Amino acid sequence: MKKISKTSGLVPPVLHSGTDCCAEHGHRDTLDGSAPLGERKTKQRQAIVEVLRSAEGPLSVQEILLACDGHLGIATVYRNIKLLTESRQVQTVSLPDGTQRYEICPGRHHHHFQCRSCGKVLDLEGCFLGEEPLELPGGHRAESHEITFSGVCAGCRKKSTH
Numbered sequence: 001m002k003k004i005s006k007t008s009g010l011v012p013p014v015l016h017s018g019t020d021c022c023a024e025h026g027h028r029d030t031l032d033g034s035a036p037l038g039e040r041k042t043k044q045r046q047a048i049v050e051v052l053r054s055a056e057g058p059l060s061v062q063e064i065l066l067a068c069d070g071h072l073g074i075a076t077v078y079r080n081i082k083l084l085t086e087s088r089q090v091q092t093v094s095l096p097d098g099t100q101r102y103e104i105c106p107g108r109h110h111h112h113f114q115c116r117s118c119g120k121v122l123d124l125e126g127c128f129l130g131e132e133p134l135e136l137p138g139g140h141r142a143e144s145h146e147i148t149f150s151g152v153c154a155g156c157r158k159k160s161t162h
Helices: 043-054 061-067 074-086 154-161
Strands: 090-094 100-104 111-115 121-124 148-151
Touching: 043 061, 043 074, 043 100, 061 074, 061 100, 074 090, 074 100
Parallel strands: 111 148
Antiparallel strands: 090 100, 111 121
């Protein structure tokens, strides 16, 4: 069990020792665009899955709509996102500002980075804290964690230097 002190810095990113984060949390390890029992596989659901699969990080419903080039309505996207999260093929990423985004259930635990300039959210591979549970100051034990770093992305940094 890793101990975190008030003065300890971040450790280098490491992947959890061969564990499948989503499998540990009951998520499906394959993504085929199928739906829970009683629901049929649809072209709309498959389009949403492909958009999420090709993304660099979690997407908002509006970003999913834009990526689908107006071929889907907002109600269709919400309905399918709900089915995909219920079937544990997609997970919700709640950002510190309260907004929700969605991503394909990853095979490994990871963190996110949100650009304060353009708003883009990116996946960061690996974990900066190590494996749970973590012993925290004050006798607390963390059993899971989600971290979203914020700052300026590489693209926005390039734009500001030109």
